[in-house]
Structures are given as structure tokens and as C-alpha cells.
Amino acid sequence: MLRRCAMRLRTFGATPARRPGAARRLSSSEKVIHKDYALPNPSWTKDLRLLFDQFMKKCEDGSWKRLPSYRQNPTQALQEFQTRFVDSKFKKEEQMSKAQQFSRSLEEGLGFEYVMFYNNVEKRMVCLFQGGLHLQGVPGFVHGGAIATIIDITTGMCAIAEGVAMTANLNIDYKKPIPLLSVVVVNSQLQKIEGRKLFISCTIQSIDEKTLYTEATALFIKLDPDKPLT
Amino acid sequence: MLRRCAMRLRTFGATPARRPGAARRLSSSEKVIHKDYALPNPSWTKDLRLLFDQFMKKCEDGSWKRLPSYRQNPTQALQEFQTRFVDSKFKKEEQMSKAQQFSRSLEEGLGFEYVMFYNNVEKRMVCLFQGGLHLQGVPGFVHGGAIATIIDITTGMCAIAEGVAMTANLNIDYKKPIPLLSVVVVNSQLQKIEGRKLFISCTIQSIDEKTLYTEATALFIKLDPDKPLT
Numbered sequence: 001m002l003r004r005c006a007m008r009l010r011t012f013g014a015t016p017a018r019r020p021g022a023a024r025r026l027s028s029s030e031k032v033i034h035k036d037y038a039l040p041n042p043s044w045t046k047d048l049r050l051l052f053d054q055f056m057k058k059c060e061d062g063s064w065k066r067l068p069s070y071r072q073n074p075t076q077a078l079q080e081f082q083t084r085f086v087d088s089k090f091k092k093e094e095q096m097s098k099a100q101q102f103s104r105s106l107e108e109g110l111g112f113e114y115v116m117f118y119n120n121v122e123k124r125m126v127c128l129f130q131g132g133l134h135l136q137g138v139p140g141f142v143h144g145g146a147i148a149t150i151i152d153i154t155t156g157m158c159a160i161a162e163g164v165a166m167t168a169n170l171n172i173d174y175k176k177p178i179p180l181l182s183v184v185v186v187n188s189q190l191q192k193i194e195g196r197k198l199f200i201s202c203t204i205q206s207i208d209e210k211t212l213y214t215e216a217t218a219l220f221i222k223l224d225p226d227k228p229l230t
Numbered sequence: 231m232l233r234r235c236a237m238r239l240r241t242f243g244a245t246p247a248r249r250p251g252a253a254r255r256l257s258s259s260e261k262v263i264h265k266d267y268a269l270p271n272p273s274w275t276k277d278l279r280l281l282f283d284q285f286m287k288k289c290e291d292g293s294w295k296r297l298p299s300y301r302q303n304p305t306q307a308l309q310e311f312q313t314r315f316v317d318s319k320f321k322k323e324e325q326m327s328k329a330q331q332f333s334r335s336l337e338e339g340l341g342f343e344y345v346m347f348y349n350n351v352e353k354r355m356v357c358l359f360q361g362g363l364h365l366q367g368v369p370g371f372v373h374g375g376a377i378a379t380i381i382d383i384t385t386g387m388c389a390i391a392e393g394v395a396m397t398a399n400l401n402i403d404y405k406k407p408i409p410l411l412s413v414v415v416v417n418s419q420l421q422k423i424e425g426r427k428l429f430i431s432c433t434i435q436s437i438d439e440k441t442l443y444t445e446a447t448a449l450f451i452k453l454d455p456d457k458p459l460t
Contacts, residue, residue, distance in 0.1 A: 102373035105364035134335035143332035149375025
């Protein structure tokens with residue numbers, strides 16, 4: 001699937017959400033839309049804050065970069081995407097203006113709390129992830145669908161660093177259950193590129209790297225503006 | 231992963247949420263907890279209602295059965311599950327009482343609207359699914375993680391009809407993007423059983439069966455009470 005493009009638009013900055021120097025005061029709904037969710041909030045545990053601080057230090061020399069994360073795409077970026085890739089019959093713009101990015105749609109602390117960091121030399125995307133109480137599958141543990149979501153997002157962001165792309169395959173081995181409210185490290189690595197195909201591997205581990213929770217591979221396909229998605 | 235067990239507890243009725251004849255009036259929060267979400271609500275489109283009615287007709291002779299769906303497990307069922315399968319160090323019961331089933335955690339119409347029907351002779355689980363505006367991935371389409379979630383749930387319910395089980399692998403081919411607010415049919419079929427392994431196939435198609443959106447296979451492992459999950 002092709003949800004990666006949205007992230008590219010949001011995070012690699014095709015259109016900045018707020019232009020530098022723009023003095024207009026944002027309304028409360030605009031503040032929510034333009035809020036960067038990949039920053040600490042009161043629901044973050046000490047573990048997540050410590051890891052965040054460690055990675056922010058790695059960003060200081062420019063080798064790593066923190067990726068901001070929003071609930072909605074800036075209007076201009078959305079229009080650009082639709083013009084380039086989406087067949088006109090699917091452009092229900094009025095309704096779609098209310099749509100929200102799935103992984104940011106739950107309230108603070110209850111859903112996906114995460115932040116991603118990218119190393120362009122290593123072609124590696126790391127996601128620090130804390131699963132909230134509304135991500136439950138089996139009692140006390142994160143739902144397999146929520147795990148698939150965080151894998152899709154992390155491998156997807158790794159892919160779209162190479163160009164607008166869509167997921168074609170996810171193959172996920174669930175090895176151990178992830179307790180709710182624990183912090184885990186999602187590690188995603190670009191393995192090879194063959195034409196428009198991007199092959200990416202992914203693991204989810206405990207902070208101390210002693211527990212391997214999940215292993216996955218992902219295949220992404222670079223989008224072609226001459227071939228509409230639908 | 232093992233989120234299937236929760237569903238078994240909820241849907242195959244280890245403990246009924248309300249005992250017949252219990253006269254006590256439910257508080258508003260209890261009403262939310264005990265609400266069966268697998269029934270029509272105002273957000274359901276005409277397509278989803280029509281399909282629902284068709285399947286309800288199939289239930290009349292007992293060949294198919296509609297599965298109810300809740301946000302939380304009944305307390306007794308939760309305790310039974312934890313006693314049987316979860317190591318004591320993971321039993322944070324106080325916090326966990328606030329946990330919610332991931333696929334039911336978004337508000338009406340904005341997240342996963344779905345209902346499942348099971349045919350025990352055919353070993354087949356059908357899920358009628360409408361993806362709300364907060365499941366967005368790429369602009370206008372359902373997130374790959376949300377698609378993985380509905381596949382995990384449907385194949386999982388097919389598996390646990392054979393016994394409490396956990397997902398070990400999901401392998402998903404994303405063939406075409408699913409537009410937000412459209413209704414699709416998720417079809418899950420038990421293929422074979424080898425010891426504790428359950429092999430299940432899954433497709434997601436348009437209502438007219440002309441569009442194949444997604445194809446997947448799933449492997450589930452039956453749980454063993456002598457081997458805690460964690």
C-alpha cells in the first residue's frame with residue numbers, strides 16, 4: 001500500500017506546515033493539526049525520555065535527524081499528492097479534509113507514542129515506541145495490528161527517504177508479546193534497491209537488546225506519477 | 231502474537247458480560263464497556279447495512295453466527311486468562327483495567343467499523359469492514375497498519391474457533407489501496423492444522439468481488455497453559 005507518500009509529504013517537508021515569519025495566530029484546531037507529536041509529553045515514561053535524549057544528542061553532529069510527525073497533511077502537500085498520484089474519482093476532498101493519520105489518531109498516552117530518527121549514511125530508521133492502554137490485543141499486551149502499524153511506519157519512513165513509495169508486502173514474525181506501556185526500539189534498515197523495489201528489514205527489541213519481540217521484512221515500490229494508484 | 235485469546239474470551243463467551251436475569255442497572259461507563267460494537271450504528275453506510283442484513287439472514291438457519299465485539303474483557307474472563315497464560319511479573323491488574331481492545335478504541339465511525347460472521351462447517355470467518363477517516367495512511371486511503379489489524383483480527387477469530395491461540399506470522403501482500411469510508415469484505419479460511427499450528431488464508435475484496443485489495447496468510451499457534459507467554 002501507499003501510505004508512505006503521506007509521510008514523505010509530512011515529514012520530509014514538501015510543504016512546511018508553518019512558513020518562517022508567518023505572524024498569523026493559529027486557531028485552536030489549527031494548533032492541533034500543526035502540532036508535532038514526535039516530542040515528549042507527560043505520558044512518556046522515564047525510559048522513553050532517556051532514549052529520546054540519547055538520540056537527540058546523536059542529532060547534534062548532523063549524523064541523525066529527528067522526524068516531526070503530524071495528524072494531518074498540510075493542504076498544499078495533500079493537493080500535490082492527489083494531483084500526482086490519485087485518480088480523479090477518488091478525490092473526495094471535502095470529506096477527506098477531516099481525515100487523520102491513523103498512528104496519531106488516539107489521545108495522548110493512550111495510543112502510539114513514538115518518535116523516529118533517521119541516519120542517512122547508514123540508511124537506517126530507528127523508532128522509539130511506547131504502546132498505550134488502548135492498543136491492547138491479548139490482555140496486558142500490544143495488539144498484533146498495532147505492532148504491524150509501527151513496523152509499517154518505520155520501514156515506510158526508511159523507504160521514502162529514497163523517494164515516494166508504497167508498501168507492497170509486510171512479512172512479520174511475532175516472537176514474544178510486547179507488554180503495554182513498555183518502551184521498545186524499532187530498528188529498520190534498507191537492505192537493497194532493485195529498480196523501483198526497496199527491500200527493508202526490521203526488528204523490535206527491548207531497550208537492553210536482550211529480548212527480540214518481532215522480526216519483519218518489508219517490500220516497498222517507488223511510485224510512478226504516470227501510473228495512478230487506483 | 232497472542233491477542234487472539236482476548237477475543238476468544240470476549241466473543242466465544244467464556245464469561246457472559248451480563249448474566250441473564252441480572253436486574254442491576256448498569257452505570258454509563260459499564261454501558262460503554264458492555265456495549266456490543268458489532269451492530270449497525272449511524273455511521274454505517276448503506277453498503278455495510280445491506281451486507282449485514284444479508285449475513286443476518288444466513289444466521290437464521292444456524293449455519294452462520296454473528297460474533298459480538300466489546301471494548302473490554304469481562305473481569306472474570308480476564309483473570310482466568312492471566313492465571314492460565316501470563317507470568318506473574320506482567321500482571322499489572324490495576325492499570326490494565328483501563329486497557330481497551332485496539333480495534334474498538336476509536337470513536338463511532340472514525341475508526342474500525344466491522345462485524346464478523348463465522349461458519350463452523352466451512353471453518354470460514356467473514357468480516358464486513360468500513361474504514362473511518364481516522365484510519366488514514368496515504369491521503370484518502372486506509373493505512374496499511376489498519377489493514378494488517380483487520381486481517382489479524384479476522385484470521386485470529388478463525389484460529390481461535392479451534393482453541394486459544396496466538397499469531398506467529400502474518401504475511402501480507404498489498405495489491406490495491408482501499409479508499410477510506412468504502413466497505414470491503416475480509417474472507418478468512420482455515421487451511422490446515424499441524425499439531426499446535428493453524429494455517430489460515432485471507433483476502434480483502436470489494437463487495438462485487440471484482441477488486442482484490444489484499445492477500446495474506448497467517449500462522450497461529452495454540453497456547454499451552456504449561457508454557458507462559460512471557
